[in-house]
Amino acid sequence: MITASHNKVNDNGVKIADPSGGMLTQEWEPFADAIANSPTPQHLVQLIDEFVKKENIRFDGARSAEILLGRDTRPSGESLLEAAKQGVYSIVGATATDMGILTTPQLHWMVRARNKGMKATELDYFEQLSSSFRCLVDLTPNQIKMNKTDDKLVVDGANGVGGEKLEVLKKMLNSMVIEVRNSGKEGGVLNEGVGADYVQKEKVVPQGFYLKDVGIRCASLDGDADRLVYFSVQSNNASNIDLVDGDKILSLFALFIKEQLSILKMEGDDHVDENYEARLGVVQTAYANGASTDYLKQLGLEVVFTPTGVKYLHEKAAEYDIGIYFEANGHGTILFSEVFLSWLDARNNELSSKSKGSEQQKAVLRLLAVSNLINQAVGDALSGLLLVEAILQYKGWSIHNWSELYHDLPSRQLKVKVVDRTAVVTANAETVVLRPPLIQEAINVEVAKYPRGRSFIRPSGTEDVIRVYAEASIQEAADSLANSVAKLADQFLGFGNSG
Known part of the structure; x- marks a missing residue:
């Protein structure tokens, strides 16, 4: 993926997705560093030769390899993508597939889907997100549908690729009223006074948001749409915001998942003894606000810490049946183990034949829908945004209700x-x-x-x-x-x- 994420428009760089769809394996990081800093072409070839021998990689074309390439909207992306293609085609047996202009999480999702033997086009991505979102909304309790969450959502697209993709996605979601600002079409500059990184660090409104937006639910994506934060404009000062950061997104997700697991455990069906005791784990770094950690522990959740860095959070979250991780900057996701997903499928089949439409079955279907909606390869602002919206509808909450879950420690x-x-x-x-x-x-x-x-x-x-x-x-x-x-x-x- 050719992107420089939340950095300035003139910067560019590379993010690498492993065959799992996750980030580059940590064992290969020193090699990637060495390649990037190689002083001469001769040194580069020597490095590759040494690494191929060390890793026992066959270099005779006997095994084929397909590399998916994507880029964001930066002007330099086109020429860098051409250079990447040349690099891929210089390797015997390797082919490059240009997936076009994408968000970073879309490319990760495509790699994961391709290696699982699933359909992996951009349309498949949009269809999976929209159908699982609709499924979640349809499973909202009837009494809550009367108590409508504030209808409108306004999203700051950081003048990047995320705004473009959200415009496509919202056409597939008739039930949602989404207004996209800073989509890049208005002539704004990528990440300049806009985007999740700017909003979260500066705690001010992005460009294009004003006093008239007071009380409206607002969200902000970063430049390559792998981070998400929410905010609301304060009535006393248009530049002040009430920030709802990654810690509060994590808390909302954890609360919802815990509620569904509690419903699954409820007495009243004939097979309580067959309930699978799912391990739910919440993973944070030391930078997580202490008030969020206290809140999660008060919910009775297992909270664990890792060193700073998404790769450590993701690795730890994968140890649970359901692992949730987020950084305060809005990067995070939910991981479901294959064993737990298989159990959910089996439980759904069993409940379909014995107690169709029961609260337990609805909880199973909600968890399955979440596993399809949330991007399990990497943090994804678009899928995260849809999950937030579905949960707020489920609970009948405004952004103010959500923000009041706890108060951040200064x-x-x-x-x-x-x-x-x-x-x-x-x-x-x-x-x-x-x-x-x-x-x-x-x-x-x-x-x-x-x-x-x-x-x-x-x-x-x-x-x-x-x-x-x-x-x-x-x-x-x-x-x-x-x-x-x-x-x-x-x-x-x-x-x-x-x-």
Whole structure:
């Protein structure tokens, strides 16, 4: 996939989908890095030769390989796609298939579908999303249909590919009133003052949204449509928003899934003993707001943490029958195990013959519809948006009801320049510092000074800085805690600027 996601329009890059449809396997990352940084063509050929031998890859054309190529709307994408084709065709037995202009999650979905022997065109993607969405909406309890959720949804398309695709999708969803702004047709610039990354980080309205939008449910996609956040415009100031981020999307999904599993366990059918005890797991990173973690634990859910990075979240979520993960930035999805899906299918068949139309059967059908709607290859803003809309309809909730699930703890993030970021070694999903010694004890002393205090440091993955996260019961306390911990990081690791 040729895209630079939420970065500026002049940037471009590559995202690679594994045969599973997921991200590139971690074992191959060093090789990908080495290739990208290869100084000469000769060195590149040598690297490939060494890697082929190490991995025992047959290079004689005996096995064919098909590479699906996609790109977003960036002007540089066309020439880069041609270069990618040339690269693919230089490999004996490999063919390149140009899938056209796509969102990143669409390409991941196509690779997964193709390798499962399923239909994998863009139309198939749209049809699967729209039909499973309609199925979920049809299963909304009758009494809730009377209590209509605010009808209109306004979506910021980041002036990118997601806006284009949503325009196509909404034609297949007659029951939904969607207005797409910043679709790229109005002449706006990709990711400039628009998009999920901008809205989530700056906590302001994107371009094209005004005071007249107060009270309306709004959503924002990022540049390649793999992130999603919701927001509502505040009445007192058009630039202020009430942000509904990835943590709250995760909480909504987890609440809904838990409710369906609870219905499945209800007494009243003849086969309670055959109920499969599904393991539902919620996966977060240390950056998840503490209030969201508290809320999920109060629901009685199993919450686990991984180091920062979608690849770690996805891998952990795959260990459950149903694994849900999201980052606060709006990237995440729900994974269903094949074993659990097989059980749901069998349970549906059994209930069809014995208690068709029962609450248990409806719960089974809802879970099956969710598994078809949500993109199980990778986080997908379009499928995520439709699932949010279906659940809000199911519960009869406005965006305000959803936002009130819990109140975020105030937080602050800082960066500290250091001599060598690798001097920091962390454990427990980056929440505890093992090295340098004594710094963790010093952080603990600072954290203990503040009600609801929590703070951690971790090395940046890209630059020589240490990232500091702090949260507390009030903003002033979060700011003060972040500054105290930043000073500690500077004293232990930096240039001693803090005295």
